[in-house]
Amino acid sequence: MAAGGAAGAAKGAGFGAAGHPGSARQPGVTATLPAPADSGIDHVIVLMMENRSFDHFLGWMPGADGKQAGLTYTDRYRVRRATHHLGDFQGCGHPDPDHSYEGGRIQFNSGKCDGWLRSGESDAFAIGYYDSTDLDFFRQAGPDWTVCDRYFAATMAETYPNRFYQHAGATDRTHNSTVTSTLPTIWDRLSDAGLRGKYYYGDIPFTALWGTKYLDISHPYADFLADCASGNLPEVSFVDPRFSDEGSGTSGDDHPHADIRSGELFLAEVYAAVTKSPAWGRTLFVINYDEWGGFFDHVAPVTAPDADPGNALRGFRVPAVVISPRARRRHVAHETYDHTSVLKAIEWRWNLPPLTPRDTAARNIAEVLDFTSPPNLLAPKYLVPPFVAGAPCAPVGTPSVEEWPALRDKALADGWMLP
Amino acid sequence: MSVTRGAPGIRRPLGLRWMAAAALILLATATLGQMIDPPEAEARSGAAAGGGTGGGTGTGALPGARHVFVINLENKGYDSAWGPASAAPYLAGTLRNQGVLLTQYFGVAHNSLPNYIAQISGQGPNPQTQADCQTYSPFVGAGTTSPGQYVGNGCVYPAAVPTVAGQLTDSGRTWKGYMEDMGSSCRHPSLGAVDDTQKARVGDQYAVRHNPFVYFASITGSPDCARNDVDLNALTADLASTATTPNLSMITPNLCHDGHDAPCVDGQPGGLASADEWLKRWVPAITSSPAFKRDGVLVITFDESDSPQTDSSACCGEGPGPNSPLPGITGLGGGRVGALVLSPFVAAGTTSTTPYNHYSLLASIEDTFALPYLGYAATPGLNRFGLDVYNGGRHR
Numbered sequence: 001m002a003a004g005g006a007a008g009a010a011k012g013a014g015f016g017a018a019g020h021p022g023s024a025r026q027p028g029v030t031a032t033l034p035a036p037a038d039s040g041i042d043h044v045i046v047l048m049m050e051n052r053s054f055d056h057f058l059g060w061m062p063g064a065d066g067k068q069a070g071l072t073y074t075d076r077y078r079v080r081r082a083t084h085h086l087g088d089f090q091g092c093g094h095p096d097p098d099h100s101y102e103g104g105r106i107q108f109n110s111g112k113c114d115g116w117l118r119s120g121e122s123d124a125f126a127i128g129y130y131d132s133t134d135l136d137f138f139r140q141a142g143p144d145w146t147v148c149d150r151y152f153a154a155t156m157a158e159t160y161p162n163r164f165y166q167h168a169g170a171t172d173r174t175h176n177s178t179v180t181s182t183l184p185t186i187w188d189r190l191s192d193a194g195l196r197g198k199y200y201y202g203d204i205p206f207t208a209l210w211g212t213k214y215l216d217i218s219h220p221y222a223d224f225l226a227d228c229a230s231g232n233l234p235e236v237s238f239v240d241p242r243f244s245d246e247g248s249g250t251s252g253d254d255h256p257h258a259d260i261r262s263g264e265l266f267l268a269e270v271y272a273a274v275t276k277s278p279a280w281g282r283t284l285f286v287i288n289y290d291e292w293g294g295f296f297d298h299v300a301p302v303t304a305p306d307a308d309p310g311n312a313l314r315g316f317r318v319p320a321v322v323i324s325p326r327a328r329r330r331h332v333a334h335e336t337y338d339h340t341s342v343l344k345a346i347e348w349r350w351n352l353p354p355l356t357p358r359d360t361a362a363r364n365i366a367e368v369l370d371f372t373s374p375p376n377l378l379a380p381k382y383l384v385p386p387f388v389a390g391a392p393c394a395p396v397g398t399p400s401v402e403e404w405p406a407l408r409d410k411a412l413a414d415g416w417m418l419p
Numbered sequence: 420m421s422v423t424r425g426a427p428g429i430r431r432p433l434g435l436r437w438m439a440a441a442a443l444i445l446l447a448t449a450t451l452g453q454m455i456d457p458p459e460a461e462a463r464s465g466a467a468a469g470g471g472t473g474g475g476t477g478t479g480a481l482p483g484a485r486h487v488f489v490i491n492l493e494n495k496g497y498d499s500a501w502g503p504a505s506a507a508p509y510l511a512g513t514l515r516n517q518g519v520l521l522t523q524y525f526g527v528a529h530n531s532l533p534n535y536i537a538q539i540s541g542q543g544p545n546p547q548t549q550a551d552c553q554t555y556s557p558f559v560g561a562g563t564t565s566p567g568q569y570v571g572n573g574c575v576y577p578a579a580v581p582t583v584a585g586q587l588t589d590s591g592r593t594w595k596g597y598m599e600d601m602g603s604s605c606r607h608p609s610l611g612a613v614d615d616t617q618k619a620r621v622g623d624q625y626a627v628r629h630n631p632f633v634y635f636a637s638i639t640g641s642p643d644c645a646r647n648d649v650d651l652n653a654l655t656a657d658l659a660s661t662a663t664t665p666n667l668s669m670i671t672p673n674l675c676h677d678g679h680d681a682p683c684v685d686g687q688p689g690g691l692a693s694a695d696e697w698l699k700r701w702v703p704a705i706t707s708s709p710a711f712k713r714d715g716v717l718v719i720t721f722d723e724s725d726s727p728q729t730d731s732s733a734c735c736g737e738g739p740g741p742n743s744p745l746p747g748i749t750g751l752g753g754g755r756v757g758a759l760v761l762s763p764f765v766a767a768g769t770t771s772t773t774p775y776n777h778y779s780l781l782a783s784i785e786d787t788f789a790l791p792y793l794g795y796a797a798t799p800g801l802n803r804f805g806l807d808v809y810n811g812g813r814h815r
Binding site for chain 2: 074075076077078079098100102103105106118119120121
């Protein structure tokens with residue numbers, strides 16, 4: 001896999017060079033970082049959604065390197081199929097696209113990024129896309145704030161490995177499983193420094209994968225809304241959506257077959273809570289997606305320095321938006337980031353030692369901020385209308401391995417009290 | 420999904436698509452094995468999807484294989500066979516790095532016999548085949564149900580039940596079963612007699628229940644059986660030239676060398692260790708043969724997982740059968756076993772994550788020789804080997 005990554009690196013090196021038609025690339029506007037204490041950032045909030053690629057979800061974003069209509073991919077029966085606008089909000093009738101460690105490498109195809117229809121049971125859904133009219137939150141918030149169009153999933157693998165990277169800068173597994181982890185995390189670094197970190201979960205706490213170690217810093221989502229309202233936010237907050245009931249369309253995490261309108265409502269709710277908080281003036285809020293979900297993307301990821309070469313290949317690009325009084329407005333950032341770039345920002349701000357070679361080498365996502373202008377506290381209000389969810393999707397194809405119930409069971413067995 | 424903007428080829432009125440599809444199916448039948456140009460394949464596939472039959476039906480992905488070899492090993496789940504700690508390092512390491520590993524390949528039943536029967540006929544299990552036919556009884560039934568399933572119970576299917584062996588013979592192609600330790604060709608009990616090969620004996624570790632050809636009266640009642648269902652010893656000579664190599668070779672090691680027994684009755688260790696030693700001898704013999712090097716495909720798989728208790732999961736839409744509501748005794752399938760495909764048409768060290776089972780294997784063999792699908796191989800939308808497996812770039 002390292003060889004494939006190297007091949008991809010050669011291809012992906014085109015980034016930064018001229019010649020992305022239709023994308024207004026702005027070279028070299030990354031900031032010279034100030035002294036951390038002078039950054040004006042006292043709170044970092046990370047909201048990680050599920051399973052969407054950049055082209056599939058935000059390929060329409062003005063000024064970004066997105067591609068949607070007009071691409072074709074050959075399926076396993078040598079039928080060429082075209083990318084197409086998706087006509088519903090769930091993808092009912094289609095299998096959940098393959099987004100496994102192995103399937104991602106089939107899709108990557110040594111950097112050709114053309115195997116979307118030759119992995120797992122992925123069908124035409126995997127090369128479908130949404131446009132701005134489908135996305136009531138991103139249609140408004142994306143162009144208003146800073147969108148990153150070279151933000152990759154940290155590793156070419158499914159949900160748990162990527163979420164481990166967000167917490168720990170590494171993963172100890174290539175597939176979802178509920179074995180208890182011993183990886184050191186950013187929570188340990190914060191705690192060692194006497195700082196506060198809180199993990200807010202919708203229904204199932206990812207931190208339960210460390211047993212009960214993080215029980216005391218894990219809180220239900222309602223506490224996040226309350227902490228925003230009071231302004232009593234910790235230095236670092238991770239916020240997760242509700243993971244259950246993806247099939248019924250109500251989960252709000254954007255994982256197929258969740259209704260993406262539910263996800264948009266959730267994003268708007270968190271955005272409103274953050275921007276109305278008394279702490280807003282000194283907050284950096286990052287919205288990202290754990291991995292690409294098996295959906296097409298035209299940019300080949302490259303490898304990053306990693307303690308385990310088997311995990312060094314990043315996953316495909318995912319949507320990422322940076323929101324802050326320090327954020328550039330109506331801006332697209334083109335440098336390469338992944339989940340560990342957010343860890344890097346946290347470690348920079350509070351002078352914490354890095355966790356692994358990965359976050360050590362990562363670009364600091366705080367560099368997309370504008371530290372030369374005064375903070376701009378204005379935050380537009382976004383109307384995201386409620387919707388009536390359709391009927392739950394009937395199962396299609398071989399059921400995908402559903403790990404959330406297993407994690408819920410593990411948490412309950414370990415003594416967690418869940419909402 | 421009801422709206423698909425901007426996707427060429429799917430905007431034509433439904434009626435036209437159906438007419439085009441019908442014409443193309445006729446065309447494909449008339450030009451066996453011929454590559455279909457992508458636009459035609461798309462129209463054909465699109466129409467099939469519109470008709471609710473699931474996946475595409477194009478054959479444009481086929482590389483032009485003419486010789487298929489299948490080696491069935493016994494009773495190992497995916498992790499024990501293919502995982503990093505596999506007791507078969509030659510299989511899981513050396514050979515795996517030469518081919519494409521199908522990580523989502525499943526057995527269709529427990530115990531052994533219905534898996535072998537599935538591979539050559541598409542017939543689902545019944546209680547007696549699930550019990551490995553301790554008595555070699557005739558299949559007694561009444562009628563059929565879709566897709567091509569004979570309703571009833573028993574071991575030896577009546578002459579009307581078709582097999583891929585018969586399909587190959589009828590279309591002027593050749594097949595052989597190579598059964599280690601069988602000795603005399605087409606060896607099986609008399610109808611109604613107890614099967615005395617259920618336990619291995621020193622010098623005779625042949626198991627009738629791992630030789631599917633003798634469970635079809637259409638074969639046992641024909642001179643083809645003595646000609647084509649032969650001892651493994653015949654394989655060496657048959658591999659010497661393309662002309663003597665059958666189009667389909669189904670290969671079953673004995674109860675020691677297929678990993679079934681451990682330890683073996685003759686003192687060998689058995690299990691994956693003995694299977695690995697057997698593969699070291701026979702796989703190079705196959706892969707160095709003129710037929711394989713020209714246009715061969717070798718599939719190495721396991722009939723079922725370790726046991727119904729460890730894994731009886733299914734894939735690929737397998738559900739309750741007309742004769743056995745639970746094909747896997749405790750579940751719907753034979754569990755995840757994996758399969759390795761070696762071929763000049765395959766890129767070394769690659770992976771396919773597409774779900775397959777033994778019915779998919781039959782359908783893929785039938786695709787190779789442009790034969791109609793038998794039994795559950797005709798399951799709508801069933802995955803068949805495509806560019807995920809034939810990923811090597813070389814096509815004839």
